Amino acid sequence: xxxxxxxxxxxxxxxxxxPALAASGHEVxxxxxxxxxxxxxxxxxxxxxxxxxxxxxxxxxxxxxxATDVDRCETDPHGALVANTLVVERLAAALRCTAxxxxxxxxxxxxxxxxxxxxxxxxxxRPCNVYARSKYAGELAAMSxxxxxxxxxxxxxxxxxxxxGFSDFIVGSLRAKKAITVFNDVLFNPLxxxxxxxxxxxxxxxxxxxxxxxxxxxxxxxAKFALRLAANLHLDPTPMTVGTSTAxxxxxxxxxxxxxxxxxxxxxxxxxxxxxDVALHLTAKDYPHAAQSQS
Ligand SMILES: NC(=O)c1ccc[n+]([C@@H]2O[C@H](COP(=O)([O-])OP(=O)(O)OC[C@H]3O[C@@H](n4cnc5c(N)ncnc54)[C@H](OP(=O)(O)O)[C@@H]3O)[C@@H](O)[C@H]2O)c1
Numbered sequence: 373x374x375x376x377x378x379x380x381x382x383x384x385x386x387x388x389x390x391p392a393l394a395a396s397g398h399e400v401x402x403x404x405x406x407x408x409x410x411x412x413x414x415x416x417x418x419x420x421x422x423x424x425x426x427x428x429x430x431x432x433x434x435x436x437x438x439a440t441d442v443d444r445c446e447t448d449p450h451g452a453l454v455a456n457t458l459v460v461e462r463l464a465a466a467l468r469c470t471a472x473x474x475x476x477x478x479x480x481x482x483x484x485x486x487x488x489x490x491x492x493x494x495x496x497x498r499p500c501n502v503y504a505r506s507k508y509a510g511e512l513a514a515m516s517x518x519x520x521x522x523x524x525x526x527x528x529x530x531x532x533x534x535x536x537g538f539s540d541f542i543v544g545s546l547r548a549k550k551a552i553t554v555f556n557d558v559l560f561n562p563l564x565x566x567x568x569x570x571x572x573x574x575x576x577x578x579x580x581x582x583x584x585x586x587x588x589x590x591x592x593x594x595a596k597f598a599l600r601l602a603a604n605l606h607l608d609p610t611p612m613t614v615g616t617s618t619a620x621x622x623x624x625x626x627x628x629x630x631x632x633x634x635x636x637x638x639x640x641x642x643x644x645x646x647x648x649d650v651a652l653h654l655t656a657k658d659y660p661h662a663a664q665s666q667s
Contacts, residue, residue, distance in 0.1 A: 375399045375428075377434070380403070381436065385526065416454050421462050431474070434480070435463060445501070452503060463477065476518075478520045478522065480572075481507050481583075485499045486627055492629075500625050524563065524585070527565070546662075551613065553620060554612050562587060564651045586645075
């Protein structure tokens with residue numbers, strides 16, 4: 373078990389990952405920007421980052437820091453560059469000053485770096501928006517220090533206040549009987565967040581350098597995911613309209629097929645990618661009382 377510094381620990385994934393790592397016996401040190409964070413620091417500032425590393429002396433770092441609002445990245449490319457690229461460059465520079473192999477970096481990236489028909493292999497990156505380009509540049513910085521880079525996507529209820537995820541949006545809208553459009557032309561193969569946390573745990577046990585896709589073994593459209601989730605939860609699907617993403621004006625262009633090929637991760641870390649059925653089942657379990665006030 374290791375001393376693990378989680379950067380961006382108070383976001384959507386961090387709030388789920390930190391307790392999961394602690395439960396498997398790791399010593400977890402949580403960085404955030406707020407003064408209330410266990411280890412407050414501005415990782416885009418080299419001096420602040422150096423202080424953080426001196427204070428925490430981690431054996432592993434999981435970097436979750438990111439500007440994740442894809443449309444906001446498009447209108448604020450500087451903010452995207454700072455969070456998604458500069459922070460990783462600063463981190464890599466700091467790690468180059470430590471003894472080789474003393475600290476292993478696990479860096480989270482995204483299936484948004486792909487474009488065109490999937491499932492995509494790791495050498496197929498073709499970022500098509502500012503978010504994806506800034507994340508891709510962050511990957512290059514992480515790879516310069518032999519990091520484990522995980523290109524992924526995840527579903528499941530958010531435990532992070534003010535940052536709902538896709539399934540929160542579906543369940544919340546259906547419960548409120550609010551009309552929404554779900555896209556049948558956008559394909560993905562996310563993991564449930566808890567499965568992703570297990571996968572990250574695996575990379576901490578067996579540090580391996582490289583870029584790895586992490587996802588379910590199959591995939592489906594976002595519309596199918598939403599319909600199946602509604603069915604699993606006995607929620608009335610009537611407010612949902614199935615349509616194409618072209619019907620909605622978004623600031624950033626989105627890849628339509630984000631499905632990733634997971635063989636490299638499975639072979640390297642000795643795991644078997646679960647199916648979307650598992651991701652759907654675990655997501656449904658996150659909302660035990662979803663249908664209660666629906667009638
Ligand atoms: N959410 C998804 O569906 C999804 C899908 C695929 C991949 N990913 C990847 O998974 C990782 C974690 O995502 P997430 O959903 O947990 O993201 P999130 O909820 O947006 O949290 C990201 C964290 O980054 C920190 N941050 C943002 N800008 C920063 C800056 N300029 N300087 C320092 N810290 C900054 C924030 O810290 P503070 O708390 O200090 O504000 C926040 O807690 C990211 O690498 C993301 O690209 C996410």
